[in-house]
Amino acid sequence: xxxxxxxxxxxxxxxxxxxxxxxxxxxxxxxxxxxxxxxxxxxxxxxxxxxxxxxxxxxxxxxxxxxxxxxxxxxxxxxxxxxxxxxxxxxxxxxxxxxxxxxxxxxxxxxxxxxxxxxxxxxxxxxxxxxxxxxxxxxxxxxxxxxxxxxxxxxxxxxxxxxxxxxxxxxxxxxxxxxxxxxxxxxxxxxxxxxxxxxxxxxxxxxxxxxxxxxxxxxxxxxxxxxxxxxxxxxxxxxxxxxxxxxxxxxxxxxxxxxxxxxxxxxxxxxxxxxxxx
Amino acid sequence: xxxxxxxxxxxxxxxxxxxxxxxxxxxxxxxxxxxxxxxxxxxxxxxxxxxxxxxxxxxxxxxxxxxxxxxxxxxxxxxxxxxxxxxxxxxxxxxxxxxxxxxxxxxxxxxxxxxxxxxxxxxxxxxxxxxxxxxxxxxxxxxxxxxxxxxxxxxxxxxxxxxxxxxxxxxxxxxxxxxxxxxxxxxxxxxxxxxxxxxxxxxxxxxxxxxxxxxxxxxxxxxxxxxxxxxxxxxxxxxxxxxxxxxxxxxxxxxxxxxxxxxxxxxxxxxxxxxxxxxxxxxxxxxxxxxxxxxxxxxxxxxxxxxxxxxxx
Numbered sequence: 001x002x003x004x005x006x007x008x009x010x011x012x013x014x015x016x017x018x019x020x021x022x023x024x025x026x027x028x029x030x031x032x033x034x035x036x037x038x039x040x041x042x043x044x045x046x047x048x049x050x051x052x053x054x055x056x057x058x059x060x061x062x063x064x065x066x067x068x069x070x071x072x073x074x075x076x077x078x079x080x081x082x083x084x085x086x087x088x089x090x091x092x093x094x095x096x097x098x099x100x101x102x103x104x105x106x107x108x109x110x111x112x113x114x115x116x117x118x119x120x121x122x123x124x125x126x127x128x129x130x131x132x133x134x135x136x137x138x139x140x141x142x143x144x145x146x147x148x149x150x151x152x153x154x155x156x157x158x159x160x161x162x163x164x165x166x167x168x169x170x171x172x173x174x175x176x177x178x179x180x181x182x183x184x185x186x187x188x189x190x191x192x193x194x195x196x197x198x199x200x201x202x203x204x205x206x207x208x209x210x211x212x213x214x215x216x217x218x219x220x221x222x223x224x225x226x227x228x229x230x231x232x233x234x235x236x237x238x239x240x241x242x243x244x245x246x247x248x249x250x251x252x253x254x255x256x257x258x259x260x261x262x263x264x265x266x267x268x269x270x271x272x273x274x275x276x277x278x
Numbered sequence: 279x280x281x282x283x284x285x286x287x288x289x290x291x292x293x294x295x296x297x298x299x300x301x302x303x304x305x306x307x308x309x310x311x312x313x314x315x316x317x318x319x320x321x322x323x324x325x326x327x328x329x330x331x332x333x334x335x336x337x338x339x340x341x342x343x344x345x346x347x348x349x350x351x352x353x354x355x356x357x358x359x360x361x362x363x364x365x366x367x368x369x370x371x372x373x374x375x376x377x378x379x380x381x382x383x384x385x386x387x388x389x390x391x392x393x394x395x396x397x398x399x400x401x402x403x404x405x406x407x408x409x410x411x412x413x414x415x416x417x418x419x420x421x422x423x424x425x426x427x428x429x430x431x432x433x434x435x436x437x438x439x440x441x442x443x444x445x446x447x448x449x450x451x452x453x454x455x456x457x458x459x460x461x462x463x464x465x466x467x468x469x470x471x472x473x474x475x476x477x478x479x480x481x482x483x484x485x486x487x488x489x490x491x492x493x494x495x496x497x498x499x500x501x502x503x504x505x506x507x508x509x510x511x512x513x514x515x516x517x518x519x520x521x522x523x524x525x526x527x528x529x530x531x532x533x534x535x536x537x538x539x540x541x542x543x544x545x546x547x548x549x550x551x552x553x554x555x556x557x558x559x560x561x562x563x564x565x566x567x568x569x570x571x572x573x574x575x576x577x578x579x580x581x582x583x584x585x586x587x588x589x590x591x
Contacts, residue, residue: 057350104348104377112348113377119341119369126345133306133327134349153369156338163333 001044003212004278009079010040011272014241015265016075020091020098022261027092027100030251031145032072034176034209034236039076041215042141051082054109060138061127063112065120066145066174067101068253074098074107082109118151120144121171125161128169128229139223143172147179149190155200161229162201169229170222171202174209176238178249197231209236242267283450287443287480288386290425292317295354295384298433299325305433306346306353310336315445316356316386340366340381344373347380352433355381359388359442363404374438375411382432383408388418388442389530390558390575391480391568400563406535408440409508415439415461416508418529418537420482423452424505427459435461444530446568448480464511466518470500474518475586477528478504478537484572485528487579488586497590510540516548525553526586530577533557554589556582 001009013036021027043049047060064073071091078085083097090096097106101115111127114120124142131138148154161169173193181187190196194204203225207218215234222230238252239245242264245256256264299305299321308330313319322329332339336357343353355362362385363370374381385404392400408416415435419425425443432439458465467482468489477485482503489499500518504511519525525545527538538555545551558575572578576585 063345112345113372116368116372118337119344119373122338122341122369123345123348123373125338126342126347127349128345129330129342130306130346130349130351153335153337153341156333156335157342160332160335160338160342 004275006040006044006212008272008275009044010037011241011268011275012079013040013072013075015268016078016085016088017071018256018261018264018268020071020074020088021255023089024092025255027071027255028068028253029071029255030178030238030245030248031066031174031176032069033240033242033245034238035069035072035143035174036240037210037212037215038143038172038174038234039072041212041219043076043080045216046219047141049109050080051108054082058136058138061111061124061140063120063124063127063140063142064102064114065124065142066117066148067114067120070100070102073102073110077107077109117145117148118153121154122157124169124171125157125166128161128166129164131168132164132166139168139170141170141172143174146173146175146177146190146193147184147187149173149193150188158197158200158202165227166229167226170219170232171229172232172234174234174236176236178238178247178252180249180252182249194233201228203228203230205230205232207232207234209234210240241271284447285422285450286445286447287419287422287425288317288445290422291384291386291429291441291443292320294426294429296320296324298430299328302352302433304351306330306351308332308339308343308353308355310334310339310357310361312357316384318354318356318384336361336366337369340369341373343381344377344379351380353381354384356384356386358399359385359401359404360399363407363440364401367407371411375414378413378437380436382439382441384441384443386443387445389444389479390563390571391444391446391530393446393568393571394565396565397562402532402558402563403535404440404442405507405531405537406539409535409540413437414508415506417461417506418442418479419505420479420503421448421450421452423450423457424459428505431459431461442479444480449483451483451486462506462509462511464502464504464514466500466514467503468499468501470498471522472498473524473526474500474502474522475526475528476502476504476515476537476541478507479530481528481530481577481582484577484579484582488582491579491583492586504537507537507540510544512544512548515541515544519545519549519551523551525551527553527555527557528577528582529557531557533559556585
């Protein structure tokens, strides 16, 4: 896909996020919106996984370590044909296959059940280890929140991945700077994130989470790295795409009411129309 | 009479894993810097390409095992029971239990017979913790013969299994021609009609010894070995409750949430009879040799006998 197509797709992902979260009257729109372009790039360009190859043992894998942003993953998977887009409104509902946090047993295309922060990256390291053990070429990607890396387990995983020289592993951090209780720099600063991962012997790449040229360059660079895992540290805007949600910690885990939903969707409709004019 | 052979169940764990490595090429073993103690080093030596020493980081080890299992492998993770079930409890619940991944937790050094290391290393809560996870099979072998069978059965069972092994050498009690192991099935070791002693793990031997002493006084005790605490062999427990009308449970574990609680849950609903839970009575362990601690906590044959006599009096 070219950048314009990716932008249009990401705009649809954002609409899907808000539609699901609004219908559920609960969920995590802020971090889902900041990751929307990353989800888009992964599933439209990088992973090359389709509904038909979703169980292929040789497929590339993705673990959503920041599992609370499931609405973003679900919208992306739906738009890529893993299940009907219409089902996004069942998010978080009783007996829905779109659970509040990713459930690999319930949702087509989900490679690992996550939700408890810090565990997803370890599972991704395990998948990468298995790939090396079996001499397979698949690559493993995992997306973390910047608040999530306050979890000690992330650093256990980071240490081991570098120790095992897992160059088939790419971790992406959605650095929107906000966690539930406020700015990450004020709650329990993980900065400098790049220096910490470099000290753990990772190859660190900086990217703009909302610029597809930047994301493309980062993911391509990661493929050239040998003998160490790569971290793509993505500077992002929480709530990206809806003006009144941007950079507001309050939108971490709150659903828009009917009025807010209508206003947000109108903004995204306009953004979509503008992209179509290009 | 020839001298009773003694060996630690962890020894059988290590030997059986090393043996199974040749039978199952998708078997992977992980440890957290305790491979010599948990005996997974035997597997590591034979199959280094399928062994991962994860360092002192149990939480990461358990979640990594989930990732490896998701690719179609059978994974054993090992550490001391304290750190496997305690430190990594939430990883076991969320990364393994919830997605029902094919990971076996081979926990060694369970119970007070860890001995000299003391309370910080004597896990008395692991069965309780693991039992509460939906779908988790919980198995506590009583000797090396049963430990070997349990490992092989765990490999064949699809999904999460918690296996508890001990540090100290214990007598071999299952070297009988009729011995048969089936996951989820208890074994009547001695039939009796006056009372039932249900035991698990290394204290099955204590139960047998206590029953012998009781027999000398004309008390005919039934002895049941429950190696699989979950799923519990309810049919067997209920049948024995109906037959004797009184149960004593014996475990090298807290009386809260372990075998005793499982038996209570079962008989309460089906055939209520008095159940007396012998085990660690809601206290921490302490340093000392395994033999001294077994005596002090009244879990050796003499101690179990005395406790039963006291309750009957």
